[in-house]
Amino acid sequence: MNFNSFNLHPSIMSSIEKLGYIKPTPIQEQAIPVALEGRDIIGLAQTGTGKTAAFALPILQRLQGGPRGKLRALVVSPTRELAEQTSEVINELGAACGIKCITVFGGVNMEQQVRNLHRRPEVVVACPGRLLDHLYRGSISLSDMEILVIDEADRMLDMGFLPDIKHILACIMHKHQTMLFSATMPDNIKDLAEHIMHQPVTVRVDRSLPPKSVSHALYPVPQHLKAGLLIEILSKTKTDSVLVFTRTKYRAERLTQQLLSYGHKVTSLQGNLSQARRQTAITGFRKGSIKILVATDIAARGLDILSISHVINFDMPESAEDYIHRIGRTGRVDNSGDAFTFVTHEDNTKIRALERILGAPLQRLKVDGFDYSKTAPEKPVGRPANNIRPRRAAIFSR
Numbered sequence: 481m482n483f484n485s486f487n488l489h490p491s492i493m494s495s496i497e498k499l500g501y502i503k504p505t506p507i508q509e510q511a512i513p514v515a516l517e518g519r520d521i522i523g524l525a526q527t528g529t530g531k532t533a534a535f536a537l538p539i540l541q542r543l544q545g546g547p548r549g550k551l552r553a554l555v556v557s558p559t560r561e562l563a564e565q566t567s568e569v570i571n572e573l574g575a576a577c578g579i580k581c582i583t584v585f586g587g588v589n590m591e592q593q594v595r596n597l598h599r600r601p602e603v604v605v606a607c608p609g610r611l612l613d614h615l616y617r618g619s620i621s622l623s624d625m626e627i628l629v630i631d632e633a634d635r636m637l638d639m640g641f642l643p644d645i646k647h648i649l650a651c652i653m654h655k656h657q658t659m660l661f662s663a664t665m666p667d668n669i670k671d672l673a674e675h676i677m678h679q680p681v682t683v684r685v686d687r688s689l690p691p692k693s694v695s696h697a698l699y700p701v702p703q704h705l706k707a708g709l710l711i712e713i714l715s716k717t718k719t720d721s722v723l724v725f726t727r728t729k730y731r732a733e734r735l736t737q738q739l740l741s742y743g744h745k746v747t748s749l750q751g752n753l754s755q756a757r758r759q760t761a762i763t764g765f766r767k768g769s770i771k772i773l774v775a776t777d778i779a780a781r782g783l784d785i786l787s788i789s790h791v792i793n794f795d796m797p798e799s800a801e802d803y804i805h806r807i808g809r810t811g812r813v814d815n816s817g818d819a820f821t822f823v824t825h826e827d828n829t830k831i832r833a834l835e836r837i838l839g840a841p842l843q844r845l846k847v848d849g850f851d852y853s854k855t856a857p858e859k860p861v862g863r864p865a866n867n868i869r870p871r872r873a874a875i876f877s878r
Contacts, residue, residue, distance in 0.1 A: 486512050488537060489544050491577035496537075499572060505530035510683040512537055515659060520680040522673055523661040526808050529685055535629045535659045536570045539603065542627065544577040549600035550624040556648065557605055558636045560585040560755060561762060566631065567605045579603065584620070586610040587755040594619045608636070608644035615651050622652050633662040633669050634801070642668065649676055663808075664801050693811035694791075695818050697843045698831065704856035706794055706822050707738050712850045713792070713820065714744065714772070720789035721765060723809050724774045727795035735794065736774045746772035777802065785809070793821040800834045 482503055483496050504512065507525040514521055515538035525531050539553045546552065555570075557563040563583045570581040581603035582596045590613065597604075597619055604611075604620065614620035630636065636645065658677050662669055673680060701709050710724070726732045729750040736748040747761045747770050764770035766785050777797075788810045797803045803821075810817025821842075823831060835841050846852070 481509055486516065486537070486541075488541055489577060491544065492537065492540050492573065494576045495573045498576075501533070505534075505685075507531050507683065507685045508534045508537075510685070511535070511659075514681045514683065515657075516541060518542075518657050520657060520677040521659045522665075522677070522680045522682045523659065524663070524665055524682065525661065525685040526663050526804060531631075531661050532566055532569045533573070535631075535661065536566075536573055538659075539570070539627055539629070540574045540577065540579055543579050543602050544574075546626075548578070548602060551601065551604055551621065552624055553603045553627040553629070554611075554622065554625050555603070555605040555629040555631055556611065556636070556645070557607055558632050558639055558641065560587065560607060560758065562632060563605045563607055564759070567603075570603055570605070574603075581605060584610050584614060585755075586613075590614075608641045608648060612644055612647055615648070623654070625652065625654075625656055627657045627659070628652065630658070630660045633660050633672070634664045634666060635805070637666075637668050637672075642672070645672070663805060693816045694807050695816070696807075696838070697818070697820050697845045699820055699822050699845055699847070701822050701824070701852065702856070703824050705852065705854060707735060708854075709822065709847065709850060710735070710792065710794060711739070711742055712847050714739075716847065717790070719771070720787050721768065721770075721785070722772045722790045722792060723788050724772060724792045724794050725797070725806050726774060726776060729776055731795070732774045732776055739772060739774070744772050745770050746774060749773055749775040751776065777806070787815075789817060791817065791819045793819070796821060796823050796827040796830055799830075800837045803834055 483493065483501060488496070507523060507529045508531075511521055511523050511531070511534040515535065523531055523534060535555070543552050555563075555566055557566055560583075563585050567581045567583045570579075574581065580599065580601040582593075582599070582601045582605070584593050584597075584604055584606035586607060586609050590610070593610075593614070597614070611620065615622070630645065636642075658680070660669075660673055660677065660680070699709060699713075714722070724735065726735060729752050732748045732750045736746055739746040747764060749758060749761045753761070761770065761773065765773045768787070774794075791807045791810045793803070793806060797806055807817075807819040810819065831842070
């Protein structure tokens, strides 16, 4: 099958050809024909499988034949980064047919977004909180909306957006097509789908399995030696670009500074950064001026960069699903990739759960020449100065 099989409008096909799309991915092959019929869809697919185009192309096909200057399609995304990338794909695919798409998310000036909305786009890609802000102030109206997409639904709920999603849905009183895409299908997603969708068609691709193009390896190491091991691996491994995941924002920043001190071209991506700094980090990483991106799970989904050769879990993710989302950043499309995970004795339960899903034990590796026997530095002992209150005490005294 090729994209000609979908009988898309010539202007859309010209954009597809210009972007070099040749053969639909499995999720596109299954979802696009159903979506073109106007039916509700539940799409289950891991990251990196091409699901953005799976809903973008049906949206463009429907919108190119109707009125312009009205908000007719809404895509709800969990993160700013995913919203930006989704909007970019829609604008590229819709360039020849003149359909406009803008993004709406927090952390940036709201008035600029209002001015963008006055340009009367046909598609808006939005994060839930800022979308509600616009709905409440009247700068966005959903009265003409024909298609609703809830992207990365499981991540949306993990981030606590379920109440916001319900408030958004309460603003949509008329009949419309709904497409819900998710990597996994936990009970809360099933409940949401039952309440908002009408006889949805479920399409499923490689449910809960990581990409087959990724090689996995575990590196057992004491917590205090992780940074040293990472530096050693980077010095001995041929890489293109490397995405390193940490559990906390503080650790991401600290590790970034350590890597900078060793001369690496590295930056961080975490929730405390301004939108401008986050976008600068992603742009530098995508263009290759930054070779290592140290990130929290904010980057686990939607970071669409084909050249990531290695994902390194500096900290073991909390669940097997999070592991799959993280390593989905490498081995995309026709590329191969490597996933290295640093593990301690405390991670044994998580490792067993992951191996059950993968159906095979993961390889344990050690780096030749690295000294695993170094002891952790002693922590300073003593009471804090009289004018310094322990952090926990400060928290509980408020």
